[in-house]
Amino acid sequence: MKIGVLxxxxxxxxxxxxxxxxxxxELLEREAIHGGIARTRDAQGISYHVTGGHCxxxxxxxxxxxxxxxxxxxxxxxKIQRRATIKFDNTEVTYPIEYAVKQINEFDNDLAIAITKDFLASEDDNNYRNLEDWFRKKFGNTLADLYFIPYNTKIWNCKPADMCVDWVEGKLPIPDKKSFFKGLVSNENDNMPHSTFYYPNTNNQNTFIDNLAKGLKITTNYNIKSIVKNTTGQxxxxxxxxxxxxxxxxxxxxLPSLxxxxxxxxxxxxxxxKYNxxxxxxxxTTGTQNTWTYIPEADNFFHRYIHIGNFxxxxxxxxxxxxxxxxTYDExxxxxxKDPFLIRPVDYHVSDHAYVVFxxxxTASTSAIKNYLNNLxxxxxxxxxxxxxxxxxxCIKSSIDLAATIEKEYSFALAM
Structure with a gap:
């Protein structure tokens, strides 16, 4: 059986x-090289992730x-230990913010009290009208208004009130009231998968990507313009x-238009x-120990720093x-x-598709399209x-699962 991977x-x-x-x-790839948005490019000897920071x-x-x-x-x-911070009220606190109330208390006692009261009083009925509603029910109004809503407005280029909640599971550390309280009296921290992560010893993610591609049949510079199913089913x-x-x-x-x-x-x-x-x-830069810095402030259009040098x-x-x-480059x-931490620009890039918008x-549009493609x-x-x-x-897990499905379906068909 011949399979085309687009x-x-x-x-x-x-x-x-x-x-x-x-x-x-056979893989068909529009660009001159494989790797997609995870691929880096060399910029004055630095392996630069042009679309996000992939680990x-x-x-x-x-x-x-x-x-x-x-x-x-x-x-x-x-292996690298994630050290992430949030620029918050002219200072930096550790990520995730709901575990940083002790630090916030050091410079704003009233705010720390408001965050704590709101979080502990929040009522989560597991029924959410939209993403803003999800934030308010999970974290209380104070954290929602000061951090989650403004930050997510920046990263999605969309108001959370106009978004669904389909993406959040596994993407955000979500403390319950007990773990939140432990964060007030101890050093409770998040345990998400990327609290530690791996990076190739070559300091270049392309080492992994190129090994993944080794031995595969890849046709590059191939722009797909039409897909037709003929009378024989090919x-x-x-x-x-x-x-x-x-x-x-x-x-x-x-894909549907092709x-x-x-x-x-x-x-x-x-x-x-919609996508961004x-x-x-x-x-x-002047240097930091951090791996990421998140920026919710409205007067700074950057939404995060990826401290790639610490990878x-x-x-x-x-x-x-x-x-x-x-x-633009100049913008x-x-x-x-504005930030003396940033000394000298080295490279610049604007992506195509980077993040889908929920x-x-x-839900309705993706379901309709996927059902149509599945029927084809x-x-x-x-x-x-x-x-x-x-x-x-x-992405790799989804590939493993799909490969198992295809092998099962087609081995069964051949056995008939």
Whole structure:
């Protein structure tokens, strides 16, 4: 069986690696190189994540086994303790903010009391009208108003009141009242998967990505313009590639328009899906011990610093500033000049698709499109193919699960 995988990012590479053990698999990639948004580029000798900051850890044992046993052995990675802070009220407190009330109390006793009263008095009935409602019921009004709502407005370029809550599970540390109280009287901290993470010893994520791609059949610089299913059930891409099965990691808002015969209803649903681009700038800095800094303040359009130099061994004084949307080089430079921590710009980039937006149309539109593609027999995969806020490890996990599904379905069919 010949399988076409559309897109050679982490998801496409992972599924191709898994299925190529048994099938003839070819990846079609629009760019000149594989890796997708996880790929870095060299900027004056620094491995620069142009779209976000990608690192590796996971709660899934099968993902750890796949990465460490089949792709890049564990001894070729170093482990890093996350040290994240939040710029808050002209100072920095540790992330997550709900565990930093003792620190807030040191410079604003009244605020610390208000946060504590609100959090302990919040009533969570597990019924949420929107993301803003979720924040208020989980954390109380004070933290919602001062941090969660303004920060999430920045990172989604959308008001939380206009968003659903489908993305939050596993993305935010969510303390209950008991753990929140422990944070007041002890050193309670979060235990999310990325509280520690791995980074290649080469100080370049491309080491992992290139190992993942090793031995795979990848056609690069290939722009997909049409996908047609012929009378024999084969898929024809651009009139020259033929496959028995297609797995798409292409953005869910784009794929339907490429498929011959897609009806107007599905095209309309695809048009409702929203996503954000991001603009990043790599800087030489004065140095920090942190790995991330989050910025909720409205007068600074950066929403976070990714201290990429602290992913390296030995560490180096380099950080990435990130903003949702498109900003010019000069806009990024001028905003960065507000912070003496940022010394010199090194590189700059504006992405295409970076983050999907979970707005009021999300659930209905994605369900309609996925049902349509499923009925056609096209599998979708990955952050943009599934239109989910997936980290790298979840992309790999989704690939492992889909590979198992395909192998089971087609081995059963062959046995009939």
């Amino acid at each position: 897109g050679a990012g982490i998801s496409g590479l992972s599924i191709a690696r898994l299925l190529s053990k048994q099938y003839d698999v 590796f850890n996971t709660k899934y044992p099968d993902v750890l086994d796949f990465v460490f046993k089949e792709i890049l052995p564990e001894h070729q990675w170093h 898929w024809i891409v651009n009139d020259d590639k033929r496959y028995d099965l297609i797995i798409s990691t292409l953005p869910l808002n784009v 498929i011959h015969g897609t009806n107007e209803e599905i095209l309309n649903e695809a048009g409702k899906l 681009k991001v603009t990043t700038m790599l800087w030489e 390296f061994r030995p560490a180096a004084n380099y950080s990435i500033t990130e903003v949702v949307g498109e900003k 990024m430079l001028q905003n960065g000049k 707005d009021e149309n999300y 027999g096209i599998y979708t995969l990955g952050r943009f193919g599934e239109w989910q806020y997936y980290n790298m490890d979840v």
